[in-house]
Amino acid sequence: MTEETGQRVRSGYHHGGLREALLLAAEQELIEKGIEGFTLRGVAKRAGVSHAAPAHHFRDTSDLLTALAAVAATRFRDTMKQRQAKSPGDARSQFIASGQGYIEFALDNPALFGLMFGSRRPDFSSEEFSRPSFESFMVLVKDVADLRGDNALDHVEGRADILTAWSLVHGLANLLIAGRLRFLEADLKADRDGTILRALERVVPGDRRG
Structure with a gap:
């Protein structure tokens, strides 16, 4: 993740934009891990939220x-x-x-x-x-x-x-x-x-x- 993208993820989350932060993190997760390595847990970690947080907006991977x-x-x-x-x-x-x-x-x-x-x-x-x-x-x-x-x-x-x-x-x-x-x-x-x-x-x- 670039520094700029990381700042956007953290900023989005701290301003209440959890869905946007997760989508930003998901894009970086996909770029770095590929579709086979893509997981909700990995996205949550990248976004700096709990592993249960994505469930507020997304049912599953x-x-x-x-x-x-x-x-x-x-x-x-x-x-x-x-x-x-x-x-x-x-x-x-x-x-x-x-x-x-x-x-x-x-x-x-x-x-x-x-x-x-x-x-x-x-x-x-x-x-x-x-x-x-x-x-x-x-x-x-x-x-x-x-x-x-x-x-x-x-x-x-x-x-x-x-x-x-x-x-x-x-x-x-x-x-x-x-x-x-x-x-x-x-x-x-x-x-x-x-x-x-x-x-x-x-x-x-x-x-x-x-």
């Missing part, structure tokens, strides 16, 4: 991980939208910007990204998680729809474009996290953003300029 996944999904959605807000408003630029935001979040938060997409421990059917998760998905759907000029979810070709775009950006994020793109090592070291941009440009629906 799964409940806490569900809440943490919801926090992650909200940040994930916001990262994509923030990249879009800084980009030109045309459909192509917005599509690429959301993909850049997707990968940016994944690389900056690999533990949270793995929790959302690679773990079965959270309850992904919960409203707390499903709402921001759906909103994140709809960023992609809107981007594809704007490029196509139709409702992409309404027909097989549109859904195929959504699948293709999602598969590329998600696969690229996972490969970058895993460090498996050794053939691109020099390109990534010289210009990671540019390398990612060139890959994203090749999957713009209806556009063959890449």
